[in-house]
Amino acid sequence: MKAFRKSVLALAAVLLTAGAGAANAGVSITEVAPWSSGNSAVGADWFELTNTGATALSISGWKVDDNSNSFSSAAALSGISSIAAGQSVIFIESSSSAKASTFISNRFGGKAPSGLLIGFYSGSGVGLSADGDALNIYNASGVLQANVSFGVSDSSAPFQTFDNAAGLNGTKISTLSSAGVNGAFTIASGKEIGSPGSIAAVPEPESYAMLLAGLGLIGAIARRRTRRL
Numbered sequence: 001m002k003a004f005r006k007s008v009l010a011l012a013a014v015l016l017t018a019g020a021g022a023a024n025a026g027v028s029i030t031e032v033a034p035w036s037s038g039n040s041a042v043g044a045d046w047f048e049l050t051n052t053g054a055t056a057l058s059i060s061g062w063k064v065d066d067n068s069n070s071f072s073s074a075a076a077l078s079g080i081s082s083i084a085a086g087q088s089v090i091f092i093e094s095s096s097s098a099k100a101s102t103f104i105s106n107r108f109g110g111k112a113p114s115g116l117l118i119g120f121y122s123g124s125g126v127g128l129s130a131d132g133d134a135l136n137i138y139n140a141s142g143v144l145q146a147n148v149s150f151g152v153s154d155s156s157a158p159f160q161t162f163d164n165a166a167g168l169n170g171t172k173i174s175t176l177s178s179a180g181v182n183g184a185f186t187i188a189s190g191k192e193i194g195s196p197g198s199i200a201a202v203p204e205p206e207s208y209a210m211l212l213a214g215l216g217l218i219g220a221i222a223r224r225r226t227r228r229l
Helices: 002-024 098-108 205-228
Strands: 027-033 046-051 063-065 088-093 118-121 133-138 144-150 171-173 192-194
Touching (some): 027 133, 088 098, 098 192
Parallel strands (some): 144 171
Antiparallel strands (some): 027 046, 046 088, 133 144
């Protein structure tokens, strides 16, 4: 019986480790502001990237592309090399770090929330369209890590970001940010609504599925063992 108990515990440990591993590489595009270049004081579009995994995620060498869906046409993500577990970071379409100050002034009245990270991207042909577009995130090897598409965005104030707190991937997102939902708020001017940097990470469903399957297997083994005794 003691040996059996050790075997069950060992199996549980393996399954828990595997489940954690499945969540380590998770990343989602959780917010998009494709109208910001023409309808915001920021003067540049931006999106939010969230690490939904269990450990810090290195994004060195990662790139972003729009609906050309091409790694060769993608622009490098700069200014941020790692995203902590559960952390959401912002990437602004700009080659100038001065845009970070403009973003903070516009969205937060000049004082950014503690821990907010802002990165950048720029490149020929890479730009988000308010008439509908897509976002593709590639790792340094050119492997697609996250993808969303979206339709026509707001044409009048208040301009609402696309809210993908659900962590949907490989699909079209259409939910617009609403003040008080998923951390979204209306800025002082009343012209924009969004929640940059504050959407909580969504645990990957693969992790839960693996853990449930493991618990079911442990239960089956225990029942079989009980019948034999």
